[in-house]
Amino acid sequence: MTRRLSAGLAPGLALVWLLLPAVPVLLWVGAERWSFPGVLPQEWGVRGWREALDDGLLAGLGRSLALALAVAALATPLGAMAGRALGRRLARRPRLVVSVLLLPLLLPPFAVAMGLDVVVLRLPVPAVVAVVAVLAVLALPYATAAATAGYARCPEALEEQARALGATPRQARRLVVRPAVRPSLVVAFWLAFLVGWSDYVVTLLLGGGRLVTAPVLLGSTAGGTGNEAAVAALALATAVPPVLVLLAVAARPRGLSGGTG
């Protein structure tokens, strides 16, 4: 009995830790009226959603989707090229290359964006292009790491066998290597997508307030009014798409690592 109780205690505490911080948003999105000190809303409804839609939620989600797809489309091929060289040990000075590619993880994004804001103002570069470029670079460590893992797991012998059977180098890459590493590249794409979708500070600084994505809309609403229902609806709408993406990726046969082996 005691053993069964203790065996259930750890998962129970883990569930509390993981779920509790999300509970207020889940309650507020269904609250029409929730005065203090009520533990539950006095009246349920969709006031928050109505106001979030009036604030431009759908347009914000659309911009977030476009931004995240652009970031992923740029970061994935860059990460795949670097990942192939690193995974296959083709790169010269691999430690230096890895250090450079991991650098975006160690620099605060707000500082990079703040510096680039001054540069972008002097160059004929649209702000949205600068936002995509910065976010793609911030996503590059994740995309590279996922692609590197995929190429490292794909045995070189596969390519050699294809060559021995008469395939040209291009055919061997297209017909043998690429299908084998595709799951890792899919993971790289969606990790980069998440970086693009979730960003707030780079979009706000470089977008100059004109690129109103879902997180930017959420930030301006949360920092301004005291309208908890609308803020909760915006927060939930901002959180659900990346959650669905990551759950779909994690449900794949090799989970979040992708790969072949």
Added chain:
Amino acid sequence: MRPSPVLPGVVAVVAVAGTGMGAVVLTSFGLMPLVGEPSASLDGWRAAAPELGVAARESLLVALPATALALLAGLLLAGVVLTPGRGARVVRTLVVVVLAVPHLAGAVSVGLLLGDGGLGARVLAPDGGWPALVGGPLPVATWLELAWKESAFVALVVVASVGPGHRGRSEVAASLGAGPLRRWTRVLVPSALPAAGASGLVVLVYGIGTYEVAWLLGRSYPEPLPVLAFRLFGSIDLGDRPAAAAAAATGSALALGLALCVLVAVPAAARALGPALAGQEVRR
């Protein structure tokens, strides 16, 4: 000679991060003004100087405890995920969900949980007396949000790194009489240390550089470096731009300096950093 396939990625990082950081440093010394002629000066640093030390201390006050809490919670979550059972599957799914939630959405929810009129106050202190956990003297809400989100990252990295051999090692320890707590302290934690170190480094640097979480949940003074830099950057007085750049440069130096210290002190963490980012597979 064909160009190296790593070149596009390396050039992109150097161009974007190098240009951004270079421009921040130049701006802080008056060499890249928004308007007017460049003129080398320490005015930006002098203007920011009284606040830089306080802001750096506040940044460390935010980042260090949040990292420690994220590591502890992440290792405990990893222990649950690695223990066979239905509970582990549910926890594993929720860990993935929490990892995907944007920090800003997490900060909003934590604010609605721990704020003055939040769910915590409604349940535990309906008659008043709820402590100032949001915007109070200690950044409790900021710690909780960062630790909540980042514990999921730590847990997935740890599970991926120890997963393949953990079940066998744990079964051997159990057959020798080790209980769950001892298996966690003597089997999981030692084998997870490099991955935990690598993920902890990422969390620490993120904690120092985070703007939105500290801005929403932290106190108005003293501010951590990103919030200070952002406030000065948005000032209607363009003369504050060099001071904002000085705060941003200080934040970057603090993050890079701490990262270098960790990487030198724990070389295993440096080696685990790349695989940690790639191998976020959750195995049972």
